[in-house]
Amino acid sequence: MPRIALYLPNFAGGGMERVMLHLAEGFLARGHEVDLLVSSAEGPYRHRVPAAARIVVLERAGSLSSRLLALRASAASDWLALARPVLLARRSGRQLLCLAALVRYLGERRPDALIAAYPYCNLSAIWARRLAQVGTRVMLTEHNMLSRKIAAKGRKGAQWRELPPLIGRGYRQADAIVAVSRGVADDLGVTAGLPRERIEIVYNPVVTAELAALAAEPEPHPWLAGCGEVPVIVAAGRLVPQKNFPLLLHAFARVRKERPARLLILGEGPERPQLEALRDSLGIGEDVALPGFIGNPYAAFARAALLVLSSDYEGLGNVLIEALACGCPVVSTDCPSGPAEILEGGRFGELVPPNDAAALSAAILRTLADPLPADRLRGRGAEFGLERSVARYLQLLLAGAEPVEVEPRRL
Structure with a gap:
């Protein structure tokens, strides 16, 4: 069965982390191998990691080497675009500092698919696949409104204001882009300049058997x-x-x-x-x-x-x-x-x-x-059950199916 890796920052007690752990549970139930990639294995949801999932803590490299690696991976065509991943690698914390470790993981484990969540993890996933030169299918997921996150950061969020051009360039290289609602999909398309038809909508796997x-x-x-x-x-x-x-x-x-x-x-x-x-x-x-x-x-x-x-x-x-x-x-x-x-x-x-x-x-x-x-x-x-969501994720990730929006049926 295919091996699926899920990449998230840590096991913090938020909705995104809960969704990723539910996906891991659903994939395992269908017989897939699951690796959970994190920059830190800490957080309130650590105890909710399925026993059969393998936790991989990605080691952090130095700031300068991470910036240079991001610069190389972005393959940008002009100096301004080249500067953006350097800025992000300097300020965005652990995710881009784990880029080298993610490259090594992909080269050694060669998972069939990689699902990332959170913008910096998404960019790292695209760059790492390029550097590792592997055939892993990559799905990027957006769980919140990018424009609102940027606005909330204000003047202190210089790295967030640089995100839209990077996302617009990087996300196009993914095999699938998933948003958790129509509003998130529309906002991502407008804010990052992505073709709206490239963004799928899959509602979160919220309701589980437990x-x-x-x-x-x-x-x-x-x-x-x-x-x-x-x-x-x-x-x-x-x-x-x-x-x-x-x-x-x-x-x-x-x-x-x-x-x-x-x-x-x-x-x-x-x-x-x-x-x-x-x-x-x-x-x-x-x-x-x-x-x-x-x-x-x-x-x-x-x-x-x-x-x-x-x-x-x-x-x-x-x-x-x-x-x-x-x-x-x-x-x-x-x-x-x-x-x-x-x-x-x-x-x-x-x-x-x-x-x-x-x-x-x-x-x-x-x-x-x-x-x-x-x-x-x-x-x-x-109507927002685990099985429905997992089935759609696997369809998009492994089967290469034509885009179809899946929404809960009306009662």
Whole structure:
């Protein structure tokens, strides 16, 4: 059976890492050999690596040698384009410093296919194949909106502003380019100048066979043990500006003026001090808890009255799918991109304008008062299952099939 390598930075507790581990699980179940290539084998999801997968830690080389290798691999035709990989290799951290190790891996192991995730890993995958001169098929995956990531970095993100030209050149050499939503695909095409027809859409493999068992495990917070009288609202994600948890706190403060409720924000990140200060200043400290990263959020989703996604932008919005699969009602900002695709424009949960606390609180109150049936929500979540996604990945990666967009069927 073919050997498939998956290249990601580490086992951090984000949606992209979860998706890659689910793909590894699905490939192994079909009899493929799987290598997980990382620049660091650390992170909250390290314990979720399938036992049959082989972890390969790519050693870092020196900054100068990595820059020269990237320069050679890019095969650029003008001095400005030549300078860009040099700049990136200097500033982008571990991924490009692992380029030499990735070249050695491809030359020695010669996997049939390589799937990369994250822009710097994607570029490294293309450059490494060129340098190793192997026939490995390469698939590049985009899990978030490139233009929004660049904008979020601001003036401090010089290397991110150099990415679009590099991506426009490098991604064209891939055997397949996959985006996790229509919005991500459209944004990648416009931002990097890639032909839109080259970018496939494959929704994330979010729902796995173990989800039901995980949802049945003991509740991860005491509030969820007796949330019948006082409904518990949950949110989940890294505590970073993209998720706009301040919006959720302002909306929840409005909800609390209308009825009893509690809010759990699951996740960790640099914005914790600001969020805790805002919580206390709004006078909702007794009803809002930030318990940190939870390895099994499904047990919370299965018991919560509602999940809220308050993001300014998303790639897809895996947490919405996870909550639906647990039968949990959802409310989301209609942010680019993903929520409107998942919720089919509002059929499976209310969508509200981004950054509108009044609209978000009103939608929360309506949903708490009249939630959609749990069976209907579970049915929608099941459409984002592992088998469907794995089949499409393998079709694109190994069979060389004609491009076909695969989306969940309508219920």
